[in-house]
Amino acid sequence: MTASSPRRIHMHENDNVAIVVNDGGLPAGTVFADGLTLVEGVPQGHKVALVDLAQGDAVIRYNVTIGRAAKAIPKGSWVSEQLLDMPPARELDNLPIATVKPAPLPPLEGYTFQGYRNEDGSVGTRNILAITTTVQCVSGVVDFAVKRIKAELLPRYPNVDDVVGLEHTYGCGVAIDAPNAMVPIRTLHNISKNPNFGGQAMVVSLGCEKLQPTRLFPKGSIPIRKADNTIADEAPVVCLQDNHHVGFMSMIDSIMQTAEQQLEVLNRRQRVTCPAADLVVGVQCGGSDAFSGVTANPAVGFATDLLVRAGATVMFSEVTEVRDGIDQLTSRAVNEEVAQAMIREMDWYDNYLKRGGVDRSANTTPGNKKGGLSNIVEKAMGSIVKSGSSPISGVLSPGEKLTTKGLIYAATPASDFICGTLQLAAGMNLHIFTTGRGTPYGLAEVPVIKVATRDDLARRWHDLMDVNAGRIATGEATIESVGWELFQLMLDVASGKKTWAEHWKLHNALVLFNPAPVT
Amino acid sequence: MTASSPRRIHMHENDNVAIVVNDGGLPAGTVFADGLTLVEGVPQGHKVALVDLAQGDAVIRYNVTIGRAAKAIPKGSWVSEQLLDMPPARELDNLPIATVKPAPLPPLEGYTFQGYRNEDGSVGTRNILAITTTVQCVSGVVDFAVKRIKAELLPRYPNVDDVVGLEHTYGCGVAIDAPNAMVPIRTLHNISKNPNFGGQAMVVSLGCEKLQPTRLFPKGSIPIRKADNTIADEAPVVCLQDNHHVGFMSMIDSIMQTAEQQLEVLNRRQRVTCPAADLVVGVQCGGSDAFSGVTANPAVGFATDLLVRAGATVMFSEVTEVRDGIDQLTSRAVNEEVAQAMIREMDWYDNYLKRGGVDRSANTTPGNKKGGLSNIVEKAMGSIVKSGSSPISGVLSPGEKLTTKGLIYAATPASDFICGTLQLAAGMNLHIFTTGRGTPYGLAEVPVIKVATRDDLARRWHDLMDVNAGRIATGEATIESVGWELFQLMLDVASGKKTWAEHWKLHNALVLFNPAPVT
Ligand SMILES: [Ca+2]
Ligand SMILES: [Ca+2]
Ligand SMILES: [Ca+2]
Ligand SMILES: [Ca+2]
Ligand SMILES: [Ca+2]
Incomplete structure (x- = not known):
């Protein structure tokens, strides 16, 4: 079949519409190999009626009713969105529960990749130093520090791929005790534990924000490895408001020193052969x-x-x-x-x-x-x-x-x-x-x-x-x-x-x- | 008064608390010049009771009841947050309406600054090329383009201070027809008209996003000046999904070409003397x-x-x-x-x-x-x-x-x-x-x-x-x-x-x- 011959796809034998494949769509009068003739032009990716549809008939794609015909739609017409009345959402009661028991597919063995295995068993696909932030306030400072880390430190740690500031707009100016606030908080907590970050973490905090480092990472929740290979029971925190910070550069220095300790540990990571199961x-x-x-x-x-x-x-x-x-x-x-x-x-x-x-x-x-x-x-x-x-x-x-x-x-x-x-x-x-x-x-x-x-x-x-x-x-x-x-x-x-x-x-x-x- | 002598501030003669000024706070036993003695340590910025307060008494600061004493608080005590029961929010009916008629303050004349006067009368304090984005999808591309514009174009337009991508997380994956969606949409629209952007605007759009450029800027709503000094009735849009974009660099080239036209116009802006009234x-x-x-x-x-x-x-x-x-x-x-x-x-x-x-x-x-x-x-x-x-x-x-x-x-x-x-x-x-x-x-x-x-x-x-x-x-x-x-x-x-x-x-x-x- 050449690229220019008219082509359509339907997904299930019960479908009464198909979609037009050809680049640029197909004009009125186009005749498909099976004789179906377009009564009007149909853009690429849009639906053509395979049968005459009466008003109210179900329009079926993927063997599912995607809508009802708002008026009669002759075979070969463009079934545009205006012609479809959307069905209401499926009620959430009386749903079929675990009724399909697909025959277990045969195991697929022998496929591997080269990944960074972490101590918790997870596997990274990249080796990245992530700097967690508790609040948007520190973003400008972290951006400044990340640029310097990339320019001055990263070249000395060749096994580390990148340095990323985990910046976001949460952390303060938010109703942190609202019932739904657990969603953004646990998201940020868990992102810091992504396998690509190697189980290491460091935090840059402002100091007065609602999302305090101890709230983001309760004691013991994020143990990390120190450069001397011992385990610390919490991630290091650089707090910009700490009294020992005098002048902007002292903040940058603190971040860079903490980052360097993490880079030293991350630089020990090596890719090893891992089964595809670790993806x-x-x-x-x-x-x-x-x-x-x-x-x-x-x-x-x-x-x-x-x-x-x-x-x-x-x-x-x-x-x-x-x-x-x-x-x-x-x-x-x-x-x-x-x-x-x-x-x-x-x-x-x-x-x-x-x-x-x-x-x-x-x-x-x-x-x-x-x-x-x-x-x-x-x-x-x-x-x-x-x-x-x-x-x-x-x-x-x-x-x-x-x-x-x-x-x-x-x-x-x-x-x-x-x-x-x-x-x-x-x-x-x-x-x-x-x-x-x-x-x-x-x-x-x-x-x-x-x-x-x-x-x-x-x-x-x-x-x-x-x-x-x-x-x-x-x-x-x-x-x-x-x-x-x-x-x-x-x-x-x-x-x-x-x-x-x-x-x-x-x-x-x-x-x-x-x-x-x-x- | 030396830095080390005990010092407190109250805001109104009716206040029955004052705050401690001294760095590091003041210890129990501190005696103020007027004889007030601290019965316990009070941290810097925290409140000391100026009188004996009975349980339920109003605690007054700024001549306003900021809370009621949860228990008796002797004079000279630290009025910590635990000791204050917060009053309910003021009802929104029966409020005093326009009852205060402050005597008009005398006009202040003769103060000026050097600003960039715009055609609509507004005045910029900086001369910035802003690149409006319709959707987060384009942020990575805009970041890439902005770096190149700063490195390759900006040096040739010395009157322009900076180039800024107006990036945000809105634009798609949002309920854009919800009753409250007008808030983010008008915010983004109006930011693009900030006086610091000189009445110029350009847009980078993906193409399929919910916040279409024509929705963000209805025709005629953001007239801009072209390099040939005529007025266009809409801002130029670089749409990444446009068919003429073949390859990533074609997108970057489009953004840079459009940016250069804006830079040419912005570079004509000159600081002029403006009254302080333009701030x-x-x-x-x-x-x-x-x-x-x-x-x-x-x-x-x-x-x-x-x-x-x-x-x-x-x-x-x-x-x-x-x-x-x-x-x-x-x-x-x-x-x-x-x-x-x-x-x-x-x-x-x-x-x-x-x-x-x-x-x-x-x-x-x-x-x-x-x-x-x-x-x-x-x-x-x-x-x-x-x-x-x-x-x-x-x-x-x-x-x-x-x-x-x-x-x-x-x-x-x-x-x-x-x-x-x-x-x-x-x-x-x-x-x-x-x-x-x-x-x-x-x-x-x-x-x-x-x-x-x-x-x-x-x-x-x-x-x-x-x-x-x-x-x-x-x-x-x-x-x-x-x-x-x-x-x-x-x-x-x-x-x-x-x-x-x-x-x-x-x-x-x-x-x-x-x-x-x-x-
Ligand atoms: Ca405030
Ligand atoms: Ca504020
Ligand atoms: Ca950014
Ligand atoms: Ca999707
Ligand atoms: Ca999606």
Whole structure:
């Protein structure tokens, strides 16, 4: 099949719509190989009706009702978002609980990567000195210090990859005793323990902030190794307001001296051969289009199954993007407890959105719609496929740290930055990000592998996208082949190969999820 | 009086407590000149009882009941926070409305500074190229571009002081149609129009984000001057997802080309003599202690009156820090409309906090309490004095832009970064920040003059604090003399003199106030 012959994709035999694959879309009068004729032009990624639909008929994609026809839609028409009435959200009672018992997939053995094994058993994919901050007040000072550490100290510690200030907007001017304040606090606590930071931590504090170092790290909660190889029961804290700081440079000197002790310990880390089981992969999507659920996300889903077979951990997230498929998830839960935990997270988020006067439909973007995703139901079906087909073995609330392996539902907002930040807190050591519209997303803390859903994006953003899943739509590759390619690339990147975002040093902000008020 | 003789300050003849001035506090047995004897040690900045207080007696400071004695407190005791029961918040009905008619202060004439006059009449104190971003997605790319612009372009435009990427965490993954979403959107819109940016603007957009450039800047809302001196009816937008961008460097080139056009126009700006009336000063406090309301804030209040007399604009803010003094403010309003607007802002914030399960008492920090501020009532009384004694002539909701001169109440959270960001949006061209505990706070967009409340802080942070108001407590200076000094320094800084935060390039993040949910 040539690139110019008309091409469409549907995801399930019961679907009564398909999406147009060709770059630039297809004009009215286009005849497909099976005789289907377009009665009007259909943009790329948008839906064409495969049958005559009467007003009120279910429009089915992914074998799911993504909406009802707002009026009669003749076969061959463009099923645009205006023609779809969105169904209400699935009620959270009477859901199927652990009803699907997928036959266990065969273990996948023999795959390894070169990682930095930590004392707690976790494995880093990079060797990074992280400087935790308790409050935004110290950011300017930490920026100043990090520049000097990179210029003056880092060259003397060749095994350390980078120095990162964990800056954020939390820590003061916030209702720190509000019921929901535990979310940002535990997020920041757990991020500091990300495997890429080697179990080391240091804190820069102002002194008078609400989020005191002892609140962020209660005594004993973050033991670190000292340069003399003994263990300290708490991370060192540089407090800018301490009386012994006289003049700005004394603060910078304190930070640099503390940093040097950490660098000395981190510099002893060496990459060793680790089984693929030590990967902790966070998957998410952003800037999605109709191809997300057809190419990149199914390929990620295939790779997710490979990872689970290899004994690794995979987190999928983004509450509003699974909400409409909650029945698929509860039925795949390994047990009732896991299913109920998922329901609790959905219910919490429903209420959170309701308090703000909105619902799950606030998720979709102009770009989603331009890309052919009519509503959140359709978007969700395409998003969930990143989770593959394995049983779901655990659930995390926002900001919690992983305690089990396998396929985990880590509840987070869909916001790319908040989701990424929460997956960092959970303990992710590798991030997979699919995009249809395109985003230069990157994190300083963990490598991000970006997967393009479309050929055209992969071609134009050739030095930003790491994998082109668009070849699935054109028939040049399969979901399986791209899934394997991605799996191999994960092992390579985990071993030190740089992603494009790392090459250009593109770093987005940490964005803490704070459902509590500011003051 | 020597530095070591015991010294205390009370603010009003009706006060039955005073605060201890001496560094390190005073021990039990200390005898003051008037015979008052401490029955126990009192830390610096903390309160001593001037009379015997029975359980339930009002504890009065600033001639206001800051609490009731939880038990009997003998004269000469330390009135610690545990001994004070906080009164409930003042009800918002039956407030005195525009009852105080202060005699108009004599106009202050002849004070000028050298500023950059803009076409809309506003005046910049710095000449900065600002690059507006619609969404966090583009931050990494904008950081990369800004570094190149500074290194390669800026040296050729010597009249331009700096290049700043207006980065933030808003723009996508947010409920952009929620009732409260107008707050962050108008904030970002108005920040781009800050006088320091010379009426020029350029936007870097991803393409698929919720906050589309046309939503941020509706057509005609931000006319800019082109290099050929004609007016364009909208700001140029670099959209990363545009089809003509092939490869990462093509995005960087687009941003740099657009930046260069702006630099050419901005480079034509010249400082000219402007009356002090063109100053738009935002005042706030952070890291407050008991001296804030005794030294720095009263000196700022005196300078506020000087500015108002000179025809300038002064904004004071921080809702939770005026809430307990709302009756003082409504009575000082120029008219009923202004008073009602203030009440509306208080009421909105009461409800906002309540939805999150907290109230105004969530404001105070461990540092406040360590510094002697027992509760939010006491803190508020010390915070309000920054507003001086002029009539309050206008009220802004969060993110709104100023339309009138004089003393304005700009409603904002007390969070230093959110308050500063909202004052930037209002059109501030100079920022005054008082601190007792100490903060290295700085902004890239507008110079920040930092005022220390205590001698000890000013001495230790000699290259971070611009003014030492602690001399008021030791008797070396008066509120009036420091107020005049501050006023003169404002004119100098507005004319180009660098503050310490500018010297070290200490820049805190823009933090948008988003009372709506993320998605
Ligand atoms: Ca997504
Ligand atoms: Ca996302
Ligand atoms: Ca930054
Ligand atoms: Ca304050
Ligand atoms: Ca403040």
